[in-house]
Amino acid sequence: MGWRIPMVDLESEYADVGDALEESVLRVLRSHRFVLGPECEALERELADRVGAGFAVTVASGSDALTLSLQALGIGVGHEVVIPAFSHFATAEAVIRTGARPVFADIEPDSFNLDPVTLSGVLTDRTRAVMPVHLFGRCADMLAIRAVVSERKLPIVEDAAQAIGAARDGRAAGAWGEAGCFSFYPSKNLGAAGDGGCITTSDPALAERLRLLRSHGTTRDGSHVLLGTTSRLDAIQAALLRSKLPYLKGWTEARVRNARVYAEELADCPGVEVPQSPQGETVAWNQFTLRCRQPTPIRAALEEAGIESRHYYPRPVCCEPGLGGLRRDAADFPNAARACAEAVSIPVRGSCSVETIREIAGVVRRAASARSRG
Structure with a gap:
């Protein structure tokens, strides 16, 4: 039905930025650089600066950001990844796509985010990562979560799909763990004209591995050194996101x-x-x-x-x-x-x-x- 007051109103957003969006699309069309390239590289720098991370790696979707982050950390068959029991299905799906097993922990009674207390009770010798979700745009209690996992030196992959611009205890969502995963689905606070995502990290080796995984493991000389996939962001989407970022x-x-x-x-x-x-x-x-x-x-x-x-x-x-x-x-x-x-x-x-x-x-x-x- 047509809602008098809808949850998402892209028409109003377009009224703010429509001219800039149209110009950004024309800029890409005239450049003839449609996949990755200068627009994606510029967006990655701007996103890394915004989050306070060393690097950002753009990918085709927020779901791919989660899966590729886990793969880049070596997560696979026989491993467990702890996630909250209250989240979008994509959180669990990303774990399963790596061959690992999702292990669920309850959320805090007064928020919608992972409870550090229940987290500590589900860790096993098979746990290889923890994936807190900053649900609805509110950061999970990352100080407490890091305290739980630090003794085991477990990596943290932040599902920050809904949380660009959020922060807690002086640090932005996406800058707490080994990797922070964002979605640019059109309904997000920073939305593309279709799917898109990115991963933030301050680990240069992890950033390079992610760049390989998003493009069939291809190096500059054309060698395929990893089994990757096709998860590159289109330049038009990058240009649109760059036009929206100042707003x-x-x-x-x-x-x-x-x-x-x-x-x-x-x-x-x-x-x-x-x-x-x-x-x-x-x-x-x-x-x-x-x-x-x-x-x-x-x-x-x-x-x-x-x-x-x-x-x-x-x-x-x-x-x-x-x-x-x-x-x-x-x-x-x-x-x-x-x-x-x-x-x-x-x-x-x-x-x-x-x-x-x-x-x-x-x-x-x-x-x-x-x-x-x-």
Whole structure:
């Protein structure tokens, strides 16, 4: 259906940057350099600077960023990688694509991110990496996670697909682990006109291995020294992303403003928990996800008002049928199961005005209050 207030509004974004996007596409067409090349190299420098990493390696998607990072670290058959039980399926899928086994850990009770305490309980002698997810644009507790894995010297691969621009404890998402993985899917805060992704790292040897893996393991002399794949970013996508990058800070600040208005308008709303932005954190707010004890009437009220909402996610990733024999019971992960039962994501994009955010909050409050009285 056509939503009066959609979750994503690329038309509004285009109004901000359309002229620059069109010029960037023409620039690439006139250059006749369509795959990798100068545009991708420039984007990689700009992204590395933005994150505070030594290098960025562009790839074809955020999913490929995860898989190639694990492969570049030597993860494969017989290994285990710990991931949160609450995430997009791509997190688990990336582990399985390497031949390794995903091991699930519960999330924190007061956030949607990996719980360092439960993480420590699932590490085994087969664990070869940990993949925390900075879900919805809020960084996981990386100081605590690093403390858990440091004794075993396990590498960390950050799933930062939704978290460009986020930071915690003075360090940006994508700069905490051996590799940080970003997605440029169009709905992300920095979105391409199609798929795209990148990996940030401060390890020059890892960066070089990633460059080989994304292009069939090909060296400059044409030798194929690794079994890689085709995961190169198109120059047009790189040029589009470069045109949008200067706007990212302002777009993120508008999301932060809208999140703050929601927090004010929904304070003490019965049966509704508002996501937090604790001191010392910069949240990118790719999604603004409420926890609602009675989500069904709230979703229905939003739909009746023409306001789009999303259910991220209807079941823990460990329960997805595509996992086959690797599936786990949701009861083993009570915090993830609760999050799935209660999550309602509502529009927070920067193009929503303060008045629009207040209107959405009003619909939520009225629906929640009516339910509590009933």
